[in-house]
Amino acid sequence: MYYVDPHIHMVSRTTDDYETLAKMGCVAMSEPAFWAGYDRGSVDGFRDYFEQLTAFEPRRARDYGIQHFTWLCINAKEAENVALSREVIAMIPEFLDRPGVLGIGEIGLNKNTRNEAIVFLEHLDLAMKTDEQILIHTPHLEDKYQGTRMILDMLTGDRRIDRSRVLIDHVEEHTVEQVLDEGFWAGMTLYPVSKCTPARAVDMVELYGSERLLVNSAGDWGPSKPTAVPDFILEMRRRGHSERAIRRVVYDNPIEFFSQSRGFVFDPPDAVELVEN
Amino acid sequence: MSTQLSSFEILDREFLPVRAKILEIAASLDRMQRAKGDVAEDARLRQLRTAVEKLLSTEPDRAEQIHLLFSRPYDEQWQDVLKLPR
Numbered sequence: 507m508y509y510v511d512p513h514i515h516m517v518s519r520t521t522d523d524y525e526t527l528a529k530m531g532c533v534a535m536s537e538p539a540f541w542a543g544y545d546r547g548s549v550d551g552f553r554d555y556f557e558q559l560t561a562f563e564p565r566r567a568r569d570y571g572i573q574h575f576t577w578l579c580i581n582a583k584e585a586e587n588v589a590l591s592r593e594v595i596a597m598i599p600e601f602l603d604r605p606g607v608l609g610i611g612e613i614g615l616n617k618n619t620r621n622e623a624i625v626f627l628e629h630l631d632l633a634m635k636t637d638e639q640i641l642i643h644t645p646h647l648e649d650k651y652q653g654t655r656m657i658l659d660m661l662t663g664d665r666r667i668d669r670s671r672v673l674i675d676h677v678e679e680h681t682v683e684q685v686l687d688e689g690f691w692a693g694m695t696l697y698p699v700s701k702c703t704p705a706r707a708v709d710m711v712e713l714y715g716s717e718r719l720l721v722n723s724a725g726d727w728g729p730s731k732p733t734a735v736p737d738f739i740l741e742m743r744r745r746g747h748s749e750r751a752i753r754r755v756v757y758d759n760p761i762e763f764f765s766q767s768r769g770f771v772f773d774p775p776d777a778v779e780l781v782e783n
Numbered sequence: 784m785s786t787q788l789s790s791f792e793i794l795d796r797e798f799l800p801v802r803a804k805i806l807e808i809a810a811s812l813d814r815m816q817r818a819k820g821d822v823a824e825d826a827r828l829r830q831l832r833t834a835v836e837k838l839l840s841t842e843p844d845r846a847e848q849i850h851l852l853f854s855r856p857y858d859e860q861w862q863d864v865l866k867l868p869r
């Protein structure tokens with residue numbers, strides 16, 4: 507089955523991973539800007555990173571028949587440096603009209619601090635002024651519930667925001683319902699330990715339906731599995747769900763969400779066909 | 784989108800994996816107890832014990848409740864507390 511991974515950090519992965527993903531049916535992916543594992547020292551560090559995201563990674567993906575899209579921001583972990591964050595936010599528009607740029611992301615919170623909230627709000631303002639879609643990171647572990655509620659407060663407090671153009675990622679059992687009920691898209695991240703397993707992701711699809719629900723690997727430089735979406739597909743099949751129902755989550759939904767971005771120009775693979783069940 | 788399998792089919796499929804996970808928890812607690820030092824009063828161990836107790840609930844939201852047990856509380860007034868510019 508063809509699928510799209512809507513959140514994966516390929517700058518941290520090898521070319522062999524691109525090959526493996528292509529063999530497993532991945533035809534497109536989107537890569538949000540994130541933390542490199544260390545704090546970058548200057549706005550030029552981000553400019554180089556955005557060059558990599560918008561020029562080099564699409565080329566590497568294309569060699570394996572995968573279409574690569576991206577999102578730009580300074581991530582929450584580096585938002586404690588508000589001065590640098592503002593320099594980066596001012597520089598982002600240089601890249602927004604490049605092919606494959608879907609919007610602003612992954613912005614969000616990490617430890618739910620004042621500075622993180624300030625930088626988050628300034629990213630939202632940029633997205634509204636430039637008419638961009640938004641992809642949001644929610645915090646890890648004990649900070650997730652509080653941080654997700656704070657993020658929802660900030661989003662719903664801004665009347666300019668079209669909720670159907672916002673994806674809130676890394677939802678789990680205690681946050682997914684609120685995100686969907688507020689009208690946002692929700693992403694489930696399949697991580698070995700700290701986020702969601704394929705089985706629990708399928709549980710959430712069964713509980714809440716597949717509307718506005720995405721699944722991703724968030725493969726990065728830490729413990730993660732770039733082939734996690736095929737694991738989800740297998741779990742859906744083992745539980746008896748139809749090919750049409752699976753395809754809705756792993757292919758139709760990401761394309762529907764991305765299609766709201768002017769940077770999303772997608773060439774469907776020739777063999778994509780509706781599976782009747 | 785409802786579950787396609789029956790409860791019995793799920794139990795058949797998951798009995799051994801769940802048994803294995805419970806054994807891992809049991810062995811981890813035994814390992815801590817055998818080791819030097821005493822973590823009996825450590826807040827994290829108390830959290831783990833409470834989480835295990837929650838597994839015995841008959842409510843169908845155990846996963847959500849265990850998440851909330853390990854979560855920092857949300858304060859509706861957080862924007863005032865952080866003195867966030869409006």
